[in-house]
Amino acid sequence: MKTLIYADFETDLTQYENLNSQIIVYDETGTLNTEFEKTDSIEMFSNVDAIIFTQNCIINGEYDTSNLKDACMKIQNCVLDEILLIFDTRVPPRTVLKMSKVLDEYGLIPDIKLAYTTVINKNLRIIAGKNEECLEKTVNLYESISDEIRTVKHIQTAEFIPILQNAYKDALVALANETAILSEALTIDLTEAIDVANTGEEIHLPYPKPVLRNEVSRDSEEINSLANEYGEPSQLSETIRNTNNYVAYHMAYMAEKELYLKEHLAMFETTVAILGITEDDELISEKDNASLTLIDDFVSRDVEVWAHDNKVSEEVIENHGAKKIDLEEAYQADCIIVMTDTEEYRQLQPERIEKVIITALPLYDQEKFENVKYSCVGHYRLKEGEML
Numbered sequence: 001m002k003t004l005i006y007a008d009f010e011t012d013l014t015q016y017e018n019l020n021s022q023i024i025v026y027d028e029t030g031t032l033n034t035e036f037e038k039t040d041s042i043e044m045f046s047n048v049d050a051i052i053f054t055q056n057c058i059i060n061g062e063y064d065t066s067n068l069k070d071a072c073m074k075i076q077n078c079v080l081d082e083i084l085l086i087f088d089t090r091v092p093p094r095t096v097l098k099m100s101k102v103l104d105e106y107g108l109i110p111d112i113k114l115a116y117t118t119v120i121n122k123n124l125r126i127i128a129g130k131n132e133e134c135l136e137k138t139v140n141l142y143e144s145i146s147d148e149i150r151t152v153k154h155i156q157t158a159e160f161i162p163i164l165q166n167a168y169k170d171a172l173v174a175l176a177n178e179t180a181i182l183s184e185a186l187t188i189d190l191t192e193a194i195d196v197a198n199t200g201e202e203i204h205l206p207y208p209k210p211v212l213r214n215e216v217s218r219d220s221e222e223i224n225s226l227a228n229e230y231g232e233p234s235q236l237s238e239t240i241r242n243t244n245n246y247v248a249y250h251m252a253y254m255a256e257k258e259l260y261l262k263e264h265l266a267m268f269e270t271t272v273a274i275l276g277i278t279e280d281d282e283l284i285s286e287k288d289n290a291s292l293t294l295i296d297d298f299v300s301r302d303v304e305v306w307a308h309d310n311k312v313s314e315e316v317i318e319n320h321g322a323k324k325i326d327l328e329e330a331y332q333a334d335c336i337i338v339m340t341d342t343e344e345y346r347q348l349q350p351e352r353i354e355k356v357i358i359t360a361l362p363l364y365d366q367e368k369f370e371n372v373k374y375s376c377v378g379h380y381r382l383k384e385g386e387m388l
Contacts, residue, residue, distance in 0.1 A: 003141065004039075004048040006071055007032060011054040018144045024048065045078035050141065052086045053099075061214045061285025063092050063222060065099075072102040079103050084113045084137050091116075092222055093159040116155045120162050123147040128158035166219035167237065172206055173216075174243040180208035180378035181250055190378035191362045208377045209361035210251075210290035210339055211244045212279045217288045241288070247377070248293035251360055254375065255335050258356045262373045265334060268302045273325065273333035276340025277309040283316060290360075291339045295320045306333060309340075338363060350374070 003021040007013060013034045016023060026045070027038040045051060055068040068089065079085065085103065087096050096116050104112050114130040115138040125146040129135030139149060152158040176194070183190040194205045211217050220241055227234030255272060259265045277283060277291040286292055291307075298305045299321035306325040307317045314324040327344060330336050331352045338345050338359040346363055350372045357369070359376040366379075 001050065001141070002048045003050040003052060004044055005036070005052045005054060006045075006075070007054045008056055008067065010056045015145060016052075020141050020144050021050065042075065042078060045075045046080055046083075048083065050084040050086060050137070051075075051079075052088050054088050057089050057091045057095070058218070061218055061287060063218070065091060065095055068095070068099060069102055072099045076103050076105060079109065079112070081109045081111055081113070084115060084134060086115045086117060086138055086141070088117050090118050090162060091159055092163070092226065093156045095159060096155045114155065116158050117142060118158070118162065119146075120165065125149050126152050126158050126161060128152040128155045130155065162215075163219040163222050166216045167223050167240075169206075169216050170211060170220035170244060171236075171240050172204070173209060173211055174240040176206050176208040177247050177377070178243050183378055207361050208247075209341070210247045211288070212277070212290060212340060214278075214280055214284040217241070217244070218285070221288070245288055245290065245293065247360065248290040249297060250377065251290075251294055251337055251339075251358065252297045254358050254377070255337060255356070258358060258373065258375060259335055263334065263355050267298070270334040271304040271306065271332070272298055272335045272337060273306040273308065273330040274322070275308045275327070275330060275336065275338045275345050276342065277307065277312045277317075279340055281311065283309075283312045286316070292320055294337070294339070295322045306330065 001021040002024065003019065004024050004026055005011075005013065005016060006026045009031065013025060013032070013036060023036045024044065025032060025034050025036045025038045026040070028040050030040065032038065053068060053071060055071050057063060057065045057068055068091070087099065096114055100112055100114055112130070113134050115127065115134045117125060117127045117138060119125050125142060125148065127135065127138050127142065127149055128151065129138055135151060139151065143149060152161070180190050183193070191207060194207060197203050198205055220237060223237040224234045224241070227237070256267050259267065259270055274291055274294060277289065295305050295307060305322040306329065307322045308325050308327050308330055317324040331354065334355045336348075336353060336357040338348075338357070341361055341363060348357070350369045353372050356373045358374070362376050362378065364374065364376075
């Protein structure tokens with residue numbers, strides 16, 4: 001079997017080294033770095049058994065299938081009905097269907113062979129095919145490079161699974177965040193409530209926190225986009241996104257109250273250090289980023305804002321009106337706000353904190369920080385006299 005990989009510069013071609021096929025990589029510009037045989041001949045697309053499309057369809061943290069569409073348009077006159085077309089890239093549902101209409105614009109290949117695959121849960125590969133023949137060929141092709149394979153009946157279903165997973169994560173966090181804000185008013189220890197609630201076999205509640213992982217907010221928002229595109233309601237998804245985006249403003253409210261009540265400081269008199277901007281390996285998108293929203297809110301009120309996150313450039317932080325700092329400098333701030341759970345933030349020394357520290361998720365032992373003006377979402381305003 002001979003397979004042509006139609007890759008872009010972001011494709012990790014090493015993952016295909018043990019594919020059950022002879023591999024040729026299409027490299028029109030000669031810029032792809034690979035040990036595989038390469039070709040720049042467009043005619044090669046008509047002389048292979050399978051074509052794998054690997055174009056990245058997530059650009060700047062949002063779905064964008066334009067590069068995949070361009071690739072399909074480029075070879076639309078080369079596709080033969082016996083060639084298996086495999087889309088190995090994360091895409092919204094119905095993308096493969098749309099690309100099939102680009103590849104076969106005039107419907108001249110009624111039995112066009114299509115398959116879709118992607119990896120979920122770190123090591124589980126899902127595969128779907130237009131029919132049993134397409135499915136079987138794709139499974140045979142990938143079985144030697146996959147830890148585990150799960151077949152799915154329909155391509156659109158397989159495309160939707162990662163989006164559903166991330167929307168579910170967003171929904172659970174939204175429930176935690178909403179109840180955290182309510183629990184502060186009711187003087188409830190939400191962390192303990194969640195710990196005990198999770199003893200139920202069907203309960204898997206996370207602690208409240210900002211959503212700072214791009215794939216979660218992106219895929220949850222994609223539910224809204226798909227609903228709008230196909231004229232269906234999406235009230236729940238809209239509420240989930242709004243709830244999780246509101247966390248930034250709630251953190252600002254907590255900081256303002258803590259500084260005024262405990263230090264008698266107005267916000268414009270203070271310096272705030274925000275620790276943690278993204279949970280990804282790098283900042284993929286600034287959209288719906290709670291930490292950046294928090295920075296923007298403080299800056300708009302003439303607060304001096306410092307920010308720390310080694311994964312985010314100084315330029316991005318300065319563009320939002322803040323100053324990038326080393327972690328050591330954070331101790332000098334009037335208020336430290338911890339937005340992500342990282343080991344270096346867990347190791348903050350309470351005796352060095354000058355005034356106030358607030359966390360967006362439960363990170364610290366309350367007893368260890370009992371001599372520090374510390375509060376976190378879900379614990380704020382817990383008063384001894386009101387806790388029965």
